[in-house]
Amino acid sequence: MTVALTANHHLSEVQHLLVKSGKKNSLQTFTLAPGIELSYYTMYEENLSLHHQPFSHVMEINYCHSGRVGWKMKNGFSVYLGPGDYSIHTMEVCADSKLSLPNKYYEGFTICIDLNMLTGQPPELLKDAGITGEMLLKKYCSGDRLSSFSGNEETNAIFGGFYNQPEAYASSYRKLKVLELLLYLAKSEPASQKHLGEYQAEQIALIRQIHKQLLSDLGKRITIEELSKQYLINTTTLKNIFKAVYGTSIAAHIKEHRMEYAANLLLGTNESVADIAGAVGYDSQSKFTSAFKDAYQVTPREYRKLHTDMAAARPR
Structure with a gap:
């Protein structure tokens, strides 16, 4: 055949x-x-x-x-x-x-x-x-x-x-x-050749559960050590499997989701930049602004104004 x-x-x-x-x-x-x-x-x-x-x-x-x-x-x-x-x-x-x-x-x-x-x-x-x-x-x-x-x-x-x-x-x-x-x-x-890791179903299920928890409340900060204790998993194993599944570190991955959620709030609500910063886990507006600019190359206020102006310029 x-x-x-x-x-x-x-x-x-x-x-x-x-x-x-x-x-x-x-x-x-x-x-x-x-x-x-x-x-x-x-x-x-x-x-x-x-x-x-x-x-x-x-x-x-x-x-x-x-x-x-x-x-x-x-x-x-x-x-x-x-x-x-x-x-x-x-x-x-x-x-x-x-x-x-x-x-x-x-x-x-x-x-x-x-x-x-x-x-x-x-x-x-x-x-x-x-x-x-x-x-x-x-x-x-x-x-x-x-x-x-x-x-x-x-x-x-x-x-x-x-x-x-x-x-x-x-x-x-x-x-x-x-x-x-x-x-x-x-x-x-x-x-x-450099081999990739293979992981048991239980390990993957645990990492997915952790991922779901982290995304369920982007305003909450939780450390890897706290996750390790909560889920009874070694910190090194947690970091390695998370990166194998999602491609980046826990911190980088969650930061990306925080910035995406912040961008949605900037366009979909009238909340202040300070309130949005808090909603995505930043107690400092300046740190949030810096992180947002790293992700989108403009500040939160500039991002909101740019998209507001673009929407106003569209033919009705």
Whole structure:
């Protein structure tokens, strides 16, 4: 059975879910070689459950271009990809996986490779390289293993070439880059690459609970030590898993949400800057103004006036 059949079943499931949501999601698929398909995704979701046949002979390479995405695999463990990160596994591993977009945005792609076809009908330029499906399977996916890695200078150059190419050359670049990627995977040893952490479902659930609590009252300040005691979790573990899931430190992540909420209050209410500062956890208006300017490059008063003037200038 070729990847054209196996992957299409998987992709039709994704397409159905993305269209059903009614959001500005997108999916584009291209055939790069016999048994090799590339699918670009842009998703504005929070959670997706995927079900497809557990094809052990089809390998998936997932790459995160921007945003953040997590997979909860059937073994109960989760891995999260940020910009530049990539994962490799068979479709057997993700047959009943759950996708999570912690920040409700993800842009990236999946390459599906029929390992049997790669062995029997390798692309012309790879025929002398000795790359087979069995070799890649053993190196990256044996024992139902999911391999996930941080990007490096070489992979960044390879994956980056799948984007922002002139339309006339885009197809050729995609075909060239997938061959370059296969050569890289063949020559590299997984042990020498920087692996991403895998986390238990209970750990992820706890971090999500902490995240929900922090966002429920942006006016309240709570320290990492206080969270550690409340949820009975080591402070280092808390910080590491939170960053793995959401991509930034707790302080940076909550600050971003505070500034977004403050911007909404500035435009949607007549509350004073001092009151808004208090509503997002600042007891000093000057510190709030400085933080807001760091985020939006204008002061809160300038932000409110700018948007008020723009609204007044619109034709009625």
